[in-house]
Amino acid sequence: MSDENETSILDILTKVNDNTWEVPGNYKPGMNVPGRIFVSKPLLDILEPETIDQVANVASLPGIQKYSMAMPDAHLGYGFSIGGVAAFDKEKGVISPGGVGFDINCGVRLIRSNLMEDDVRPRLADLLDSLFEAIPSGVGSKSRMRLTDEELDDVFIHGVNWAVKNGYGMKGDLSHCESNGMMPGADPSKVSIKARKRGRPQIGTLGSGNHFLEVQYVDKVYDEEAAKAFGLKEGQITFMIHCGSRGAGHQICTDHLQKLTQASKKYKIPLPDKQLACAPASSEEAQDYFKAMVCAANYAWVNRQMIMHWAREVFDEFFKAQHGDLGLDLVYDVAHNVAKLEKHMIDGEEKEVYVHRKGATRAFPAGHPEIPEDYKNIGQPVIIPGSMGTASYVLKGCPAAMELTFGSACHGAGRVMSRSSAKKELRGEEIQNELKSQGIIVRATQPSLIAEEAPEVYKSSSDVVDVVHNLGIATKVARVLPMGVVKG
DNA sequence: ATGTAC
Numbered sequence: 408m409s410d411e412n413e414t415s416i417l418d419i420l421t422k423v424n425d426n427t428w429e430v431p432g433n434y435k436p437g438m439n440v441p442g443r444i445f446v447s448k449p450l451l452d453i454l455e456p457e458t459i460d461q462v463a464n465v466a467s468l469p470g471i472q473k474y475s476m477a478m479p480d481a482h483l484g485y486g487f488s489i490g491g492v493a494a495f496d497k498e499k500g501v502i503s504p505g506g507v508g509f510d511i512n513c514g515v516r517l518i519r520s521n522l523m524e525d526d527v528r529p530r531l532a533d534l535l536d537s538l539f540e541a542i543p544s545g546v547g548s549k550s551r552m553r554l555t556d557e558e559l560d561d562v563f564i565h566g567v568n569w570a571v572k573n574g575y576g577m578k579g580d581l582s583h584c585e586s587n588g589m590m591p592g593a594d595p596s597k598v599s600i601k602a603r604k605r606g607r608p609q610i611g612t613l614g615s616g617n618h619f620l621e622v623q624y625v626d627k628v629y630d631e632e633a634a635k636a637f638g639l640k641e642g643q644i645t646f647m648i649h650c651g652s653r654g655a656g657h658q659i660c661t662d663h664l665q666k667l668t669q670a671s672k673k674y675k676i677p678l679p680d681k682q683l684a685c686a687p688a689s690s691e692e693a694q695d696y697f698k699a700m701v702c703a704a705n706y707a708w709v710n711r712q713m714i715m716h717w718a719r720e721v722f723d724e725f726f727k728a729q730h731g732d733l734g735l736d737l738v739y740d741v742a743h744n745v746a747k748l749e750k751h752m753i754d755g756e757e758k759e760v761y762v763h764r765k766g767a768t769r770a771f772p773a774g775h776p777e778i779p780e781d782y783k784n785i786g787q788p789v790i791i792p793g794s795m796g797t798a799s800y801v802l803k804g805c806p807a808a809m810e811l812t813f814g815s816a817c818h819g820a821g822r823v824m825s826r827s828s829a830k831k832e833l834r835g836e837e838i839q840n841e842l843k844s845q846g847i848i849v850r851a852t853q854p855s856l857i858a859e860e861a862p863e864v865y866k867s868s869s870d871v872v873d874v875v876h877n878l879g880i881a882t883k884v885a886r887v888l889p890m891g892v893v894k895g
Numbered sequence: 896a897t898g899t900a901c
Contacts, residue, residue, distance in 0.1 A: 510896040547898050605898075616896055657897045826899090
């Protein structure tokens with residue numbers, strides 16, 4: 408069966424190099440540009456054939472630039488594949504919620520510390536219990552804090568600035584978030600009452616699915632200079648937070664998809680897939696979505712900020728008396744699901760484009776104006792979470808990203824088994840015990856959630872990372888290994 | 896991912 412798959416995929420694609428495969432511009436009628444799928448041969452062998460169709464479908468949207476792209480962790484998503492990158496002309500292009508995803512600004516942040524593995528290992532179980540208690544998790548979980556309507560507007564507009572101003576963080580946190588934790592252009596009047604209602608009680612909650620808070624240690628440094636700049640060294644304790652905009656972002660996406668489905672008809676945009684609903688970038692409908700999407704993006708940054716703040720408190724409670732200042736600095740926070748207006752060189756000219764990254768990480772190189780001062784000579788930290796119980800990677804953005812992928816890299820391991828199959832075929836308790844035997848503690852609200860996120864339902868994060876490393880899009884700086892995981 | 900179906 409897999410032989411047939413392989414043959415059909417290889418019949419369609421043209422090999423550009425070991426890690427780049429082209430979907431020819433004539434593969435499907437209506438394609439405006441060819442597709443580019445960045446995978447190694449082994450990852451190509453497990454690529455779902457429908458992903459190629461999704462890449463081709465996106466290539467048919469108006470104003471798309473250069474290529475419709477898919478990162479090495481690509482898999483089937485709503486309209487656009489997860490791992491999809493597409494840039495659209497500011498004037499002649501479109502904006503599409505499917506190119507961002509339901510979990511707007513799902514993303515990940517990494518926090519470093521002065522602690523070493525041996526300092527934490529003896530108290531790990533208690534530490535995880537306290538983190539699990541301090542950070543609400545699971546579907547529909549409610550926050551420890553209640554925002555007023557005015558505060559919710561401030562979160563939507565000012566993002567992490569609001570949090571720092573109110574004592575939930577340090578000034579240095581701002582510059583270490585992509586977009587300083589605050590994308591400009593938010594308009595809360597474009598967010599429905601329903602989305603507000605869902606978002607208000609959820610700020611500072613982890614959610615469910617692949618979202619997690621993980622206590623880790625730096626296992627390996629590949630790039631001494633970059634690791635030093637990022638404040639990372641072998642044996643050091645770090646923690647990582649992976650989550651998004653919860654019900655707020657989901658509702659914002661749902662609301663505007665409905666409006667943009669109508670708009671696609673109004674503007675007579677031919678859609679090979681209804682899930683690609685979109686509108687001309689400059690239209691009121693597209694701009695309304697964008698303004699609401701920015702609200703959700705800023706909400707997600709605050710969400711991760713609050714979780715970090717409470718996790719810092721827990722770490723202090725455990726280790727401050729003995730170790731003093733723990734140096735719990737934010738290394739960086741990246742968005743995985745967002746659309747941004749960026750400047751890119753296209754055919755020798757600088758152009759403004761709406762870059763849609765859905766399950767893809769921005770990976771700007773050294774010298775780019777959007778990189779914080781202390782990382783300016785290194786490149787943007789690119790944080791790639793592994794699946795539960797497996798390694799995560801820190802990379803640095805490199806110049807090839809600007810040439811090949813509109814400054815983008817992969818975002819994670821990428822699923823190979825659906826949630827439903829995983830629940831049927833795997834048992835959470837067994838996986839939890841298996842991880843325990845490897846010294847990894849998992850705290851979750853339900854065993855079935857552990858099954859859905861088992862290591863074997865994901866591709867290997869190291870295979871995925873090797874592709875972007877070998878292409879020179881983003882190169883490896885350090886690897887971190889999990890010690891304990893808090894999950895929804 | 897998601898008050899995992901209004």
